[in-house]
Amino acid sequence: MIRQVASRFLTRPTAAAAVVTIRRPFSTxxxxxxxxxxxxxxxxxxxVPNIDxxxxxxxxxxxxxxxxxxxxTKLTVNFVLPYASELSGKEVDMVIVPATTGxxxxxxxxxxxxxxxxxGLLSVHEGNEVKKYFISSGFAFVHPNSYADILAVEAVxxxxxxxxxxxxxxxxxxxxLSSASTELEKAEAQIGVDVHSALxxxxxx
Amino acid sequence: xxxSGPISFTRKVGVGPSDHINVGxxxxxxxxxxxxxxxxxxxxxxxLTLLFRNTKPVTPMAMAALRxxxxxxxxxxxxxxxxxxxxxxxxPAEEQVGLGVxxxxxxxVRNRMKSVKNIQKITKAMKMxxxxxxxxxxxxxxxxxxxxxxxxxxxxxTPSVSVKKxxxxxxxxxxxxxxxxxxxxxxxxxxxxxxxxxxDAECKYVVLGEKAKAQLIRDSKKHIELTMTExxxxxxxxxxxxxxxxxxxxNVEYDALRIVFNKFQxxxxxxxxxxxxxxxxxVERESEAGGKIGSLDSYEIEGGExxxxxxxxxxEFQFSCVMFNGVLENACSEQGARMSAMxxxxxxxxxxxxxxxxxxxxxxxxxxxxxxxxxxxxxSALEG
Numbered sequence: 222m223i224r225q226v227a228s229r230f231l232t233r234p235t236a237a238a239a240v241v242t243i244r245r246p247f248s249t250x251x252x253x254x255x256x257x258x259x260x261x262x263x264x265x266x267x268x269v270p271n272i273d274x275x276x277x278x279x280x281x282x283x284x285x286x287x288x289x290x291x292x293x294t295k296l297t298v299n300f301v302l303p304y305a306s307e308l309s310g311k312e313v314d315m316v317i318v319p320a321t322t323g324x325x326x327x328x329x330x331x332x333x334x335x336x337x338x339x340x341g342l343l344s345v346h347e348g349n350e351v352k353k354y355f356i357s358s359g360f361a362f363v364h365p366n367s368y369a370d371i372l373a374v375e376a377v378x379x380x381x382x383x384x385x386x387x388x389x390x391x392x393x394x395x396x397x398l399s400s401a402s403t404e405l406e407k408a409e410a411q412i413g414v415d416v417h418s419a420l421x422x423x424x425x426x
Numbered sequence: 427x428x429x430s431g432p433i434s435f436t437r438k439v440g441v442g443p444s445d446h447i448n449v450g451x452x453x454x455x456x457x458x459x460x461x462x463x464x465x466x467x468x469x470x471x472x473x474l475t476l477l478f479r480n481t482k483p484v485t486p487m488a489m490a491a492l493r494x495x496x497x498x499x500x501x502x503x504x505x506x507x508x509x510x511x512x513x514x515x516x517x518p519a520e521e522q523v524g525l526g527v528x529x530x531x532x533x534x535v536r537n538r539m540k541s542v543k544n545i546q547k548i549t550k551a552m553k554m555x556x557x558x559x560x561x562x563x564x565x566x567x568x569x570x571x572x573x574x575x576x577x578x579x580x581x582x583x584t585p586s587v588s589v590k591k592x593x594x595x596x597x598x599x600x601x602x603x604x605x606x607x608x609x610x611x612x613x614x615x616x617x618x619x620x621x622x623x624x625x626d627a628e629c630k631y632v633v634l635g636e637k638a639k640a641q642l643i644r645d646s647k648k649h650i651e652l653t654m655t656e657x658x659x660x661x662x663x664x665x666x667x668x669x670x671x672x673x674x675x676x677n678v679e680y681d682a683l684r685i686v687f688n689k690f691q692x693x694x695x696x697x698x699x700x701x702x703x704x705x706x707x708x709v710e711r712e713s714e715a716g717g718k719i720g721s722l723d724s725y726e727i728e729g730g731e732x733x734x735x736x737x738x739x740x741x742e743f744q745f746s747c748v749m750f751n752g753v754l755e756n757a758c759s760e761q762g763a764r765m766s767a768m769x770x771x772x773x774x775x776x777x778x779x780x781x782x783x784x785x786x787x788x789x790x791x792x793x794x795x796x797x798x799x800x801x802x803x804x805x806s807a808l809e810g
Contacts, residue, residue: 261586269617275686275698278748279583282575299576303664303750306572320728333721335580336728337736360743362580365724370576372747374664 288365292330298345300371307376315346316369318361329367336361340416342423353379355423384424391417535786539779546775553768560761567690567754573747585702589681592622597687597756598635600655605763607688607696608637614698615686632674651678658757664750671746681708685748690758694766701752703745706737
């Protein structure tokens with residue numbers, strides 16, 4: 222996906238390109254050209270009438286659809302990372318996220334939830350295919366309209382993870398934990414052990 | 427140091443083929459003028475132009491002295507109608523205007539042309555550099571745009587919230603020559619400060635980037651809580667931004683953080699934007715009061731810790747995500763603005779160069795004409 226986006230940019234001329242015709246994921250061309258939050262604009266105009274009020278993020282976003290009355294059949298998933306949007310608006314059957322309380326499955330019509338995630342396995346089920354990612358911690362929101370937002374800091378497709386490296390890393394960090402002296406070192410080693418054991422579990426489990 | 431006093435030029439009367447016109451003067455100009463051989467002038471040739479080219483460059487000292495004392499003698503330098511000027515001053519100034527002064531004026535114009543051409547080259551190069559940097563960072567900024575959308579979908583967008591402790595985080599660039607984007611950000615920050623400070627509300631600044639710091643420190647020094655510069659020295663990445671966000675959250679007390687940056691829409695358009703991140707207590711307060719965040723209670727909190735801890739983590743994560751996107755967008759806007767600024771600068775330099783070339787040619791031709799008329803009149807005086 223990153224390659225696609227990058228290749229689209231390389232073909233674009235560097236001169237001013239005012240109109241973007243390619244619809245990119247999470248493209249935030251200014252969709253709402255109205256004034257946005259009216260209370261804010263009014264407060265602004267009272268104090269600073271000469272300057273145009275700045276825009277706010279809601280003006281750059283497509284509004285989410287309202288809660289449907291019947292149960293939707295598919296779950297719409299947005300899986301975002303700081304450097305890419307892995308999945309945006311993808312309709313799937315089920316998503317399993319590694320919440321801090323354990324693996325949590327999200328189906329269409331799930332009760333609205335805010336879940337904190339720990340390093341673990343994220344799997345996206347669509348029909349018969351399952352895509353697995355190992356994610357570092359993050360957050361998952363499930364909205365009443367069967368939209369699920371999963372935010373993670375790092376994600377790696379599971380087939381790119383090397384089991385030998387994982388084992389070696391686990392051993393290294395366990396050793397560091399036992400030989401750690403300061404609190405900081407202990408915390409760092411603990412984090413390393415957690416992540417590597419989760420990776421191990423994800424690979425084997 | 428120049429000797430004060432009027433410049434006087436000595437000149438041999440009687441001009442013939444083997445004569446020597448020597449331009450000398452009491453001051454230091456003497457060093458800078460070559461003696462011209464008359465036979466060369468006699469040939470009325472392109473060698474005249476060669477002579478001009480062979481003169482040594484004029485030092486700034488000489489130029490300054492010329493300017494001080496030479497206004498009477500050098501009407502040629504930047505006047506729009508040099509021919510008339512020469513003709514009018516020819517009579518009284520004939521004794522005084524020597525060959526060397528002519529070549530000074532063309533030298534001056536030529537030096538100016540050289541420097542303007544250099545400036546044009548430099549600004550063109552800067553534009554290319556900014557274009558390539560823009561291409562690289564634009565991809566990353568567009569990819570990071572998905573990051574803050576879930577938060578806005580969940581918590582809504584509340585720029586008009588009124589809280590006691592406001593903190594305005596202004597994102598700007600470190601380097602200049604990027605048009606007006608930094609001034610815009612500072613204007614918006616000052617306006618937000620004005621709106622949000624009142625009898626029971628205080629407003630502080632956290633400044634990222636040299637340019638906004640320089641502008642804000644002039645009149646709002648006591649309101650600035652924290653400044654950070656040289657963000658783009660290392661490649662911008664999420665880890666760095668999250669460390670910065672952590673620093674800000676630890677050192678600054680806040681109820682609402684208002685991040686001001688320029689969002690990149692296209693190479694010529696940058697939209698000033700403000701994103702608001704609320705502290706967890708304010709989120710709870712607003713959700714109880716209803717409004718945009720009203721439905722937060724309907725969300726179940728899945729997490730090992732208590733609800734308030736999860737909301738705290740959520741708010742901090744939101745701040746770092748919004749900051750990351752803001753910093754990338756601002757960097758994009760900076761490169762785009764620099765591209766257009768350098769482009770207009772090279773265009774202006776090109777225009778200036780055209781005008782200077784015209785002036786130079788006119789000056790040169792006028793001085794050749796003067797020289798020719800002198801020779802001819804001298805020759806005819808000899809014959810007649």
